[in-house]
Amino acid sequence: MRLKDVAKVVKSKNAGPFEITLDIILPDAQAFDLVEASGVFDSALFARLYGFDESEILFSAYRPALAFKATIPRRIASGDIGDTDVYGAQQHAPLLDVEIPWSGSKT
Secondary structure, three states, X not given: OEHHXXXXXXXXXXXXXXXXXXXXXXXXXXXXXXXXXXXXXXXXHHHHHHOOOHHHOEEEEEHHHOEEEEEEEOOOOOOOXXXXXXXXXXXXXXXXXXXXXXXXXXX
């Protein structure tokens, strides 16, 4: 199953002018536990999807919010010449098709 088929929210936003935060929020504890147990989401995945070194990625799972969060550097500062997404709001797209091994019922 792809992330876009199971996640409640997948979004990105500025975390200041030099970083972008990517948020994945699952609909319930069962979905969160299945995704977390799959091991799919970690700093290596975000590094690979966004073309950074793994050491540049800040990643965390936060069960109380049923969420995964990663912060990545921006290649161009927000609003600088050449920036095509001043709010960082369109950077989550590569996550949508990430495959999740799924053994639960579709939520």
